[in-house]
Amino acid sequence: MVKKENYNVSEILKLATSFLEKNGIQNPRLDSELLLGAVLNFSRIEIYTDFFRPLSPREIQAYRELISIRAKGKPVAYILEKKPFRHLVLKVNQDVLIPRPETELVVDKVLEVAKKRKETEIKMVDLGTGSGAIALSIAYEMPDAFVFALDISDKALRVAQENAEFYSLQDRVKFIRCDFLDGLDDCFMNEIDVIVSNPPYIPSKEIDKLQKEIRDFEPLLALDGGPDGLREYRRIIAESPSYLKEGGYLILEIGGDQADSVERLLNDSGKYDEVDVSKDYAGIERVVVARRRYIQLPAASYQSPGENMSREKEG
Numbered sequence: 001m002v003k004k005e006n007y008n009v010s011e012i013l014k015l016a017t018s019f020l021e022k023n024g025i026q027n028p029r030l031d032s033e034l035l036l037g038a039v040l041n042f043s044r045i046e047i048y049t050d051f052f053r054p055l056s057p058r059e060i061q062a063y064r065e066l067i068s069i070r071a072k073g074k075p076v077a078y079i080l081e082k083k084p085f086r087h088l089v090l091k092v093n094q095d096v097l098i099p100r101p102e103t104e105l106v107v108d109k110v111l112e113v114a115k116k117r118k119e120t121e122i123k124m125v126d127l128g129t130g131s132g133a134i135a136l137s138i139a140y141e142m143p144d145a146f147v148f149a150l151d152i153s154d155k156a157l158r159v160a161q162e163n164a165e166f167y168s169l170q171d172r173v174k175f176i177r178c179d180f181l182d183g184l185d186d187c188f189m190n191e192i193d194v195i196v197s198n199p200p201y202i203p204s205k206e207i208d209k210l211q212k213e214i215r216d217f218e219p220l221l222a223l224d225g226g227p228d229g230l231r232e233y234r235r236i237i238a239e240s241p242s243y244l245k246e247g248g249y250l251i252l253e254i255g256g257d258q259a260d261s262v263e264r265l266l267n268d269s270g271k272y273d274e275v276d277v278s279k280d281y282a283g284i285e286r287v288v289v290a291r292r293r294y295i296q297l298p299a300a301s302y303q304s305p306g307e308n309m310s311r312e313k314e315g
């Protein structure tokens with residue numbers, strides 16, 4: 001990438017950007033800045049305020065190595081071993097999926113439904129927690145929440161645990177090695193206010209067509225949703241009602257085009273109502289919320305027909 005040995009910030013960024021671009025990297029300038037920031041211990045703003053700062057040969061060498069790794073497709077988050085998500089900067093490695101911006105919306109939905117719960121301590125379960133992005137954000141943003149973060153991968157749980165300790169959230173986030181809800185202790189039954197998950201949802205035959213950053217570097221376990229991409233939704237939708245309190249919520253991230261199918265699975269199960277789909281910032285249907293149906297109407301909802309009519313008049 002680099003021939004001569006004395007470059008300043010501006011010059012080296014230009015070279016790195018065009019090198020990444022030639023290698024088919026999607027946001028070459030942004031990635032060049034993020035990686036240079038890591039070498040110089042600079043924020044992106046500092047890169048611009050110190051635009052003409054010369055680089056030492058050692059810095060150039062370190063930067064050259066990072067840029068060549070990026071050129072081969074490794075995502076910046078795995079190179080830097082960190083990724084910002086909502087209020088947190090999470091440690092990530094190739095044992096966990098890199099948290100996506102659209103998953104931040106899942107957390108918004110959790111906060112929204114949690115407000116509807118009357119309990120003082122809200123109990124949640126995050127299925128397939130990965131880096132812990134969802135579970136830890138909930139615990140960080142909701143001081144009343146207690147989160148059980150489940151994952152089948154010991155390696156992923158190690159990353160999530162480290163993130164919990166970094167943010168001192170380990171008292172309110174408990175990690176359990178578990179294949180979604182399969183094998184979860186019976187003591188959780190009818191105890192959970194909110195179950196949330198960003199399960200693997202890519203149809204198996206589409207994995208090969210994913211961009212190389214994802215296909216060659218992210219854990220298949222966190223991506224492959226079976227032949228039609230819906231395998232894990234079927235399980236979660238079938239298993240969750242036994243663990244949710246009546247009136248509790250199931251919140252699922254979904255892939256593009258999956259809203260209708262997931263809605264149908266929820267409705268066909270007969271165990272949920274108030275099914276609602278939200279779009280992400282790109283206008284793609286991304287989050288499904290469903291309420292665990294009351295088996296018996298809650299006491300507050302019992303109304304005589306007369307009461308009902310007088311309310312309507314007032315309204």
Ligand code: GLN
Pocket residue numbers: 097100198199200201202214222223224
């Ligand atoms: N959002 C990821 C992607 O677009 C997929 C994550 C998942 O399967 N849950 O590749």
